[in-house]
Amino acid sequence: MNITSLKSLSLSAITLVILSGCQLAPTQPTLTLPVPDAYSSTEVKTSAAQLNWQQFFNDDKLQTLIAQSLEHNKDLQIAVLNVQRVRGMYQIEDSALYPSLDLNASGTRQRLPADLSSTGSAAISSQYGATVGITSYELDIWGKVRNQSAQALQNLYSTELSQYSTQVSLVSELANAWLNYATDLQLLALANETLASQQTSLSLTQKSFDLGAASLITLEQLKSTVATAKVDIARYKRLLKRDKNALDLLVGKPVPANLLPSADLESLLTMPEVPVGLPSDLLSQRPDIKAAEHLLLAANANIGIARAAFYPSISLTANAGSASSDLSGLFDSGSGSWSFVPSINLPIFNMGRNQANLDVAEAEQEIAVATYQQKIQGAFREVADALADREGYQEQLSALELLINSRKKTFELSSMRYKKGADSYLQVLDAQRTWYGAQQELISGQQAYLASQINLYKVLGGGWSSTTEQPTQEPK
Structure with missing residues (x-):
């Protein structure tokens, strides 16, 4: 092999190293989930991956409100804008992988006085130039720029998933607010029905008392039950106004009366069967957990960035164009010009700053691992609690x-016993009061059961499988 071939081979090897670069970011190990393989129940009726919010909340009014909230809710709008911001940041970092091409044109005219001119007389000089080239393009030998781009991309994925997590939370909050309104509306109807019945009894008892056929204590007891019902009515009217305000805020605009719930709680939300014995690894598909996973990958890339700071960096500045002392001859033959200015920066001593940056990056990566595992443990508990609530409320x-x-x-x-004279009316009032209380408990219990269903939708990630998958292509 002659010297020319050897030089060609060496140049090819160097070019390959420059173009391929080194990867200083550590390989991300596969993490095991710090939770059991499955929940306590073994019943599996459907896959959560097949469910979305339209299948969970099939009431036409509620679906309309959810669609409006996804369009007008300010929290969700902020999340969407934040994704746009992070996407722009990624594009900024990704653009550093490629050289930027600039076109520059300049012209100068200068008069030199006689005592500064080489000819001994005043002179006017002119210079014009036009060049195209690259400026300070860093060769990514150690993978620093690629890791910066990878870190920004993982942050973008995490932000997109956080946006979807915000959407899931918004849907569940709106469904709960809608359920609260329906509950208070039903409790108000019960209080009005009870008040009407008790006022009828009070009117009859007042007539009996006036005729001397009823005791004063019976009359006063009836008055107290009527007053109690009026207190309940005032309270539920107040709560309904607050529930309406909550709905308006979540939807992002005033909710019209025709979209407010009116049916009984038993038929208000007919939700599909949800998985009970699903394996715990499905939790890794929750949008907030996937977002934490991408933050972990971003922290991993950041280690590569910190390691690259220990190695020399090479930057290139080059341009080619034309220069002339006469504007009309700028592009004439022989006016061509070029320059090539490579520069190298080798860190020697910086009081341990690079090592400290690496230590910080490694600590942040360990924090990201612990945060990821903590989120999985927390999510497993949330799902287990929601399943326990559903069974307990049933x-x-x-x-x-x-x-x-x-x-x-x-x-x-x-x-019946009172009418036959076997009991006093106090027993009737006590029985009516306890029956009224039991009806209130039933309505509250129905609300709690439906709220547990809504919460289960939320903690399972809400129809997440088709929406929270990692994008197959980088954002444009």
């Missing part, structure tokens, strides 16, 4: 149904 509702029937029967028997 049993509670069954018991409340029995309690309602028993209290109603007690009230009916007390009324």
Whole structure:
């Protein structure tokens, strides 16, 4: 092999190293989930991946409100704008992988006095130039620029997933606010019905008292029950106004009356069956967990950036063009010009700053690992709690149904005994009061059960599988 071939081979090898670069970022190890493989129940009826918010919340009014909130809610709009901001930051970092081409044109005219001129007389000089070239393009030998781009890309993925997590939270909050309105509306209807019944009884008792057939204590007890019902009515009217305000805020605009709930809680939300015994690794698809995973990858790339600071950096500045002392001859033959200015920077001593930056990057990566695992553990508990709530509220509702029937029967028997003179009216009032309380408990129990269903939608990531997958192509 002759010297020319050897030089050609060496130049090719150097070019390959420059173009391919070194990868100083550590390889990200596969992380195991710090949770059990499955939940306690073994029942699996459907896949959470097949569900989205339209399938969870199939009431036409609620679907309309959710669609409006996804368009007008300010928190979601801020999340969308934040994604646009981070996408721009990624494009800035990614552009550093490629040289920038600039076109420059300049012209100068200068008069020199006689005592400064080489000819001994005043002279006017002119110079014109036009060049195209690259300025301070850093060769990515150690992968620093690629790791900066990779870090920005992972931050973009994380921000996009955080936006979807915000959307899931918004849908669940709106469904809960809508449920709260329906609950207070039903409690108000119950209080109005109870007040009407008690006012009828009070009117009859007042007439009996005036005729001397009823005692004063019976009359006063009835007045207290009427007052209690009025207090409840005032409270539920106040709560309904607050519920409406919450709906307006979540939707982002005033909610019209025709979109407010009106049906009973039993038929308000007919939600599909959700997975009970799903394996715990499905939690890694939750948008907030996937966002933490991408932050972990970003921290990994940051280590490569910190390591590259220990190595020399090479920058190139080059241009080619034309220069002339006469503007009309700027592009004539023989006026060509070029320059090539490579520069190298080798860190020697900086009081340990580079090592400190590397230590910080490694610590941040360990923090990201711990945060990722913590989020998974927290998510596993949230899902397990939601499943436990759903099962517990189902049993509670069954018991409340029995309690309602028993209290109603007690009230009916007390009324019959009072009419026959076997009991005083105080027993009737007590039975009516306990029946009213049991009805309130049933409505609250129905709300709690439906709220647990909404919460389960939220903690499972809300139809996440088709939406929170990592993009297959880099953002443009």
